[in-house]
Amino acid sequence: MIGKLDLYRVFSVVAKNNSFSRAAKDLYMTQPAVSQAMMQLEKELGTRLFNRTPKGVTLTTEGSLLFEYTNSALGLLDAGEEKLLEFKNLTTGQLKIGVGDTISRFFLMPYLEAFHTMYPNIKLQMLNGTTSEICNFIKSGEVDIGFCNFPIEDSTLQLTVCTDIQDIFVCGEKYKTLSSKSLRYEDLLKFPLIFLEKKSNSRKYVEDYLLARGIYIEPEFELGSHDLVLEFARSNLGIACVTKEFSKDYLQRGHLYELTLKESIPARSIGMCYLKTVPLSRAATKFVEIIESKSLNTRRTIRKA
Structure with a gap:
């Protein structure tokens, strides 16, 4: 006797083909067997499922x-079977990561390289977005893991700090003389300011810090990427708020100059996040392990130094 799950699988194939005979070919069954299976299902459910012509x-x-329900349920079962296969050998599968361009370029790239070397058959899919967008990607299941600017306040997410970063203000050659002075934040308001756009978590962190000290900023330029902020500052369009760790090349080459402030903005973090209530796939679990092991080694190296 055909089991209930098998009956639903046969039902789904018949419904897609609108034919017992075509469904029988797809299922490698005889047409009478398919017809009998559907009669059995209709009997068990007490309702007619097909109009026969x-x-x-x-x-x-x-x-x-x-x-509608059967197709959705079978899709989930198939996805579950695929996850099991992926769990066994990691010879197939996909890892979906949500991350912004800057964090991807300056932090995540070595980890992606290491993972790809270890598991070359796992397809990597990157979805770009701001911190708030990435959190939504995680909750909707569009990505497995996200890498964002912290802090994040969300009880549904598992949050892991990966590395600390420092927000600073920089200028180009036009304002170079400012780099030899000790400045207050109020002094910066006398100059054109260059910031990331408002929806950026980095911008919000700095803006909230300044507002808490009674300082309200109205940037002349609000840009969509950290690289653009650096280039605008280099072009002498104003004083820019940037992440020091992501600006080292500009600073070391003398394209930009870091300003000294009487009070530094507190350091913040880049972190990894994923849903607490949903088990990670095997590929995602392995990637998390790589991140955690390399981050730990980095912290140990820093302490020894």
Whole structure:
């Protein structure tokens, strides 16, 4: 006797083909066996699922409703089986990561390289977004893991700090004389300011810090990427707020100059996040292990130095 799950699988194939005979070919069954299976399912459910005609079959209203749920359920089962296969050997599968361009370029790239070397058959899919967008990607299942600017306040997410970063103010050659002075934040307001756009978590962190000290900023330029902020500052369009760790090349080459402030902005972090309630795939678990092991080694190296 065919089990209930098998009956639903046969039902789904018949519904997609609108034919017992075509479904039988797809299922490697005889047409009478397919017909008998559907009669059995209709009997167990106590309702007619198909309108039978000489040209084939069509779903009844009840059949259409059942098909929506059956198709979804079978899709989840197939996804589950794929996850199990991935868990066993990591010879196939996909890892979806949400991350912004800057964090990807200056922090994540070595980890991606290490993971790809170890598991070359795992497809890496990167979804770009701001911190708030990445958190939404995680919750909607569009990505497995996200890498964001902290702090994040969200009880549904598992948060892991990866590395600390420092926000600073920089200028180009035009304002170079400012770099030899000790400045207050109020002094910066006399000059054109260059910031990331408002939806950026980095911008919000600095802006909240300044507002807490009664300083309200109105940037002349609000840009969509950290690289643009650096280039605008280099072009002498104003004083820019940037992440020091992501600006080292500009600072070391003398394209930009760091300003000295009487009070530094507190350091913040880059971190990894994923849903607490949903188990990670095998590929995601391995990637997390790589991140955690390398981050730990980095911290140990810093302490020894």
